[in-house]
Amino acid sequence: MKTKLLAILAATTAIATTAQAEEVIFAHGANPGNPRYVAAEKWAEVFAECTGGNHSVNVAPSAMMGNDVEMLTSATAGVIQISANSQGAMSQIVPEIGLLGLPFLFEDLPAAWKVLDGEVGEMLDARAQDSGLKILGFWDNGIRNITHVSKNVSEPSDLAGMKIRTPPDQMTVDIFEALGAAPAPLAWSELPTALQSGVFDGQENPLTNIYSAKLHEITPYVTMTGHKYESTPVVAGLAWWSGLDEETQTCAIEATAEAGELQREMSQEGDQTLKPKMEEEGATFADANRDAYIEATASVYDKYAADFPELVAALKEAAGQ
Template sequence: MKKTLTTALLGATLLAGAAQADEIIFAHGENPGNPRFLAAEKWAELFTACTGGASTVNVAPSATMGDDAEMLTSAAAGVIQVTANSQGPMAQIVPEFGMLGLPFLFNDLPTAWAVLDGEVGEMLDQRAQNAGLKVIGFWDNGIRNVTHLKKNVSEPADLKGMKIRTPPDQMAVDIFEALGAAPAPLAWSELPTALQSGVFDGQENPLVNIYTAKIHEITPYVTMTGHKYETTPVVAGLVWWSGLDEATQACALEATAEAGKLQRQMVLDSDTDLRPKMEAEGAIFADADRDAYRAATASVYDKYAAQYPELVAALRQAAGLE
């Protein structure tokens, strides 16, 4: 059995559903049509089938359980069981997650997936467990590009003074400060209103997030900067996870992997499929001078290589940069 949790059900679920061992809340922040939304629905179907219907999965989309940081806190506290979350909030708890967003680290998504599905992913999971969270898989949040209200930003100089929203991610803030912009973090759910009110000149996200949230209708200038990658860690509360038998844990891992194949492919396909759709809807695209962007953000590597020398070196090698 699978139900979609709406705002109207939220209070009842907190009082009753979360306390029941056979009732699982899978929370995330995306709206219908986004790959994360569709993959969460698929996860619920797969997990329920694998466990023979022993558990009910309530999928709580669209930040109905709070923003990403709040969902991580809820998972650790046992209020929810699983969240498809974001790299920035995870980096606030496990700083090493932020290293995945080093500027221009991954040239393509399959390279990033291979790194996350190997020793780097295992290391990040171990760090997360120390904070009461269990990483059960890595979905995708794409390679990111910049949108602006009034202009394209093909050269780093075009960003000078730009008020740009970033996720709550120090790496993103550092990148845009190095580029001369004026970045500020804001929860994803609050972004459309902030853009419409003029708080920001623009924002950065993968095309799939821009399109499904209709951000291109507010900020129609889309520059393909490709400046950083972000993963979507699928995270369980460690207390809940530790109380599961091995068969149920295996079902959760299998559901995450299988739904992740769908989610990753959708994000990958969107990089080529969405540009013509968005152009037809009025978006104005430009390609960035990525060599200039790389040079302008080199200081970000210097900062984090000093803090995490072994991890940064390992990531550069795994990504094929060395």
């Protein structure tokens, strides 16, 4: 009897341990309503179904597991398994990924997706794996525009001395320094408070992020600069990834692709439909002098072409420049 009881206890412990090990934490920094938030929920649903219920997914949104840099660190350490992260944070680990944000590189979102889904994306994944991360795919973080607390910025000269928040991304800092602004990086989760307190005059983001975070209520002047693109790399800790069987890895890739289609569709739809909604809520829109902005940021290409000549040339060619 004692032997049988011990066997039952051992089996129960093993089941509990297995259940705990099979929980997947998917962390990101977006709030409800954001395409990234919706896609993460979709990812959890698709992955759990694909694995036959052998894995449960705990989605941790709204920077519950820290900012993007902290989430990447947690993924490499095995604290979390997956993060829908940011291009800026990833560029601190894989500098080449920052080149996707060269000013005015992509004409529109589909042009960017085509590049990411090809050889460029594969190269970035290989570099990420060297640093303990596996890129499962690229979701979208939009083509970005500038919001200001008190004016539109149609000309580059309108940015002179502007205190503007950027993500932790050297490319974005370089762009706004070239434009004569005073950029400073800050975590996304801290941005609304910083804008409300007057630390910054404005910020830059795609319309979907601006609207979902209600930033247009704080900085109601929106200038459609379209100055750069940013992706949302979906990354897994390489140690966790390497321990999965091939079938489960396939499920993760397929879940990323399926949820990514939804996320990209929402991002593109937001760019096309949010302007009238934001205007109804008090936002004032203006177009930018695109040619003037392109000329003012040409020096950014010179800087990065000196460090990554072949990749910058390849990206320009792939983007049709």
